[in-house]
Amino acid sequence: MSRPTVNILVNVSASDIACTNPAGDSNFILLTSGDYLVWRDSQQSGGDLLSGVSYPVIIPESSSSEASKLFLADYSSGEYEQVILAGTSLANAGGDKRYVCSAWFSGATSSIPYLEAYDDNTHATWASKPLGEGVPANSLFKAISTTNAAPGSATWEGTPLAGTASRIALDSGVLTGAKYLYWNMKHILTSSLSAWSSADWFNNDLVFSIHFTYA
């Protein structure tokens, strides 16, 4: 069990079907150097240029809402590619969708892989405002593992992501060989965001990561 290769892919089609190639296929795009994930307002469309107009998410006047669209900002093409099935039915085209984001492992692990969120690329802390500022339940990012089944509801709740304090197991046991793991994710916006500084709104350091072990 050498260190497995871990490829991250997102489904940019409207078809809720499994990935067939760890390097990407007609539905899934492999994330490569320079790519990033970003949530935008419904006015943003797949195919829009990254250098063009961007439509940021809108903070609700009261209570909370779900960000409308998740995009892969594709560095190589210079375009936004919408992860169409991301989020719940409260988002643009999400819902009870299973094959949305994927981590492909080339081999076995010593423990269950987890999806986590951290303040930055040290993968050590989760104290920033978007991750709940010490209260994991208040994290603005929620995810649900769909490796073994769809969420079961078009308005799935999901688990807040905040370091190891609140995370999702991407499978029910350790990996014994190569495997695709899947999850769906969403971004919650609350009216309290209006009181944040712009630096907290535009936090570019946040990192989603796959936590695993090998021997």
Add this chain to the structure above:
Amino acid sequence: MWKIKLTLEGGMIHTLNDVRTDSPGWSECSPGKIEQLNFSFLGKDPNTLKESQYDLCLSGMDEYNFFVEASRSLLNNSIRILGFWFLGKILKENKVVGFVIKDRVFEINTINGIEYSGCASSGWKPGIPNSKIIFDIARR
């Protein structure tokens, strides 16, 4: 240094690969029964901040385990090593002991089955249990 040294039943020594590489070698080795696990590494003394060599020793355990804890950013193809886990299982007490080497050294002393962040770990290899149980780190 940075390699696991296994003392096997009968006194034979088996040395694995550098744990910092992509292939530490633990999962591939089928060593028979392990009498003792040793691991030497460099670390800073928390008081003097001087770098010293430390020797980790696990002995007398029913079973042994080792794994590397790692994290892979979704948007960056680099994998960050977060820690090296060295564990021993004491069945009669239903517990797992050992150490995690990160930026600091953490001691593990917990109930069997929840040794890794509340979860069980896989990859255990048989030991030779005896009454002289050792789990210790000493500065050389």
